[in-house]
């Protein structure tokens with residue numbers, strides 16, 4: 001029987017799933033992903049930890065618990081950094097240890113230090129990840145190359161204008177009908193940590209809500225790295241968080257893009273990096289009279305009605321600005 | 326140029342020394358208070374960690390008193406400290422305070438000092454000063470800092486034995502003032518010796534056997550008695566002998582690599598944590614976990630873990646500590662600190678914690694007693 005590897009549908013799943021899945025499947029493992037977050041999954045994770053933290057970290061506990069008795073290994077990579085010069089927030093470097101410490105009965109955690117975005121993934125770390133499934137380094141490396149190719153396809157699909165959720169569906173072989181382009185429709189950009197924005201539990205499915213209101217969605221994944229680099233270089237201090245840099249860089253880009261009508265910054269309450277970056281984005285957006293901007297700070301108590309009211313008001317604001325022109 | 330800097334415990338004593346050494350005028354913000362906190366809370370991002378809010382409050386108060394230059398320490402992540410500066414600049418600018426920012430891009434004290442020394446702004450103000458003057462004043466600031474820490478350490482040892490509640494704290498505050506006002510090394514030594522004598526002569530009941538508790542966690546809240554609601558004093562008055570794991574001086578010594586030979590260095594703590602934390606997480610996280618292990622091995626009765634609300638590295642530490650607590654059989658109490666934290670609430674929880682430790686000790690002694698029969 002194939003070895004079962006469990007991947008929580010949380011955190012960097014929304015950025016790297018096609019890579020991980022292809023890699024493990026190529027090595028003969030069976031990949032099991034937890035179900036999309038629900039209130040029930042979320043509640044399972046509560047009370048497990050000490051102190052309070054951001055919604056995405058709270059959610060991952062629930063996902064891990066639901067996977068625990070279904071798999072032989074849990075894949076919780078210790079993603080310290082996903083590109084040179086930047087790192088992820090401290091939660092990522094500690095997550096596997098926290099899970100192990102709090103729930104000692106979990107299946108073994110594959111906590112390999114993956115470093116992917118640039119060519120940085122070393123042969124050694126790739127082999128570390130793969131050797132439990134296949135001892136042949138050559139096969140492991142080939143599996144990784146295949147994974148990398150799938151991953152690049154996935155990234156390209158996103159750059160062409162669909163959301164990461166949809167690109168994951170396509171990768172999994174599902175049909176996705178591209179959102180129709182309506183003439184005169186509103187163009188709205190969404191920024192924030194991918195796992196906050198694309199998890200439909202935490203973001204209350206904001207993308208579908210906005211589409212229903214007739215908006216076309218833009219995300220930071222669609223912006224080329226070079227543009228992001230160029231935009232953040234205008235700041236006096238380097239932003240050393242990977243997603244933080246993406247958020248701020250793409251916010252600045254969207255604020256300068258003539259086709260964008262509105263910008264929404266989705267933040268998980270208690271997110272450390274965003275608490276500071278919001279100040280930087282707010283300041284820039286305040287000075288911009290053309291693009292409508294709002295930040296949505298969400299937590300598990302955010303309700304659908306509250307969200308709808310704010311979105312309606314936001315759309316109204318955009319329409320008013322348009323009418324003035 | 327009037328330079329200011331945010332508070333962190335009694336760091337002001339040291340920095341004031343350096344700022345003066347560089348020929349600048351220093352505007353020390355008023356001691357952290359409800360007022361500073363409220364200002365910080367009002368203008369800071371809502372869910373940013375407590376140190377940011379207090380520091381922002383300090384700076385606003387310093388600007389009100391005419392400061393025009395800010396000196397801030399920064400780092401390269403992974404936590405928030407390194408990016409405190411940028412949002413603070415934006416917030417203060419929007420409040421109408423234009424300032425000159427000297428951001429020291431490293432927590433490494435000597436590098437920082439060097440960087441500060443070659444800043445254009447500073448050089449302008451320094452012409453009359455010789456290198457030796459600077460060095461001497463730096464040395465004096467450091468000595469003052471050490472004197473303050475010495476009497477603080479002593480107060481932690483005496484407080485659980487004091488017969489009249491509050492004596493030690495009163496003596497400590499008076500002592501700090503005396504030391505602060507010393508102008509030269511001779512006066513400093515005299516003042517320090519006098520304070521030590523006074524503290525020692527506080528009426529004490531030496532028959533008590535105080536519980537031993539160590540305090541660790543995020544550096545700002547460990548060092549800053551306003552931020553941690555005077556937790557050392559509270560525990561002392563509940564009859565506990567407290568040991569603090571981080572001091573301003575040990576923090577600096579660690580950064581220049583001179584703490585290696587100390588009994589409980591940060592490096593040792595970080596190594597002790599290795600079985601539980603396989604990677605450096607950031608800020609004090611790994612050390613916090615390691616200290617719990619080191620103190621448990623020394624036979625301490627309890628361990629207090631201080632973390633600002635939403636603090637990322639200490640959240641990780643808190644999770645791992647639940648395991649350490651079981652493995653080493655040491656009760657650990659994590660205290661989350663934020664602007665709404667209340668003195669009475671903390672006191673009630675500390676009392677409960679101390680009770681637990683007392684019962685545990687009695688049980689252990691009972692067992693040892695019966696074994697001895």
Ligand code: SF4
Nearest residue numbers: 054056089091271272
């Ligand atoms: S970046 Fe923010 S949301 Fe993501 S794990 Fe860190 S604190 Fe949580």
Ligand code: SF4
Nearest residue numbers: 374404406608636637
């Ligand atoms: S260590 Fe904690 S308190 Fe310090 S900057 Fe990071 S989150 Fe804030």
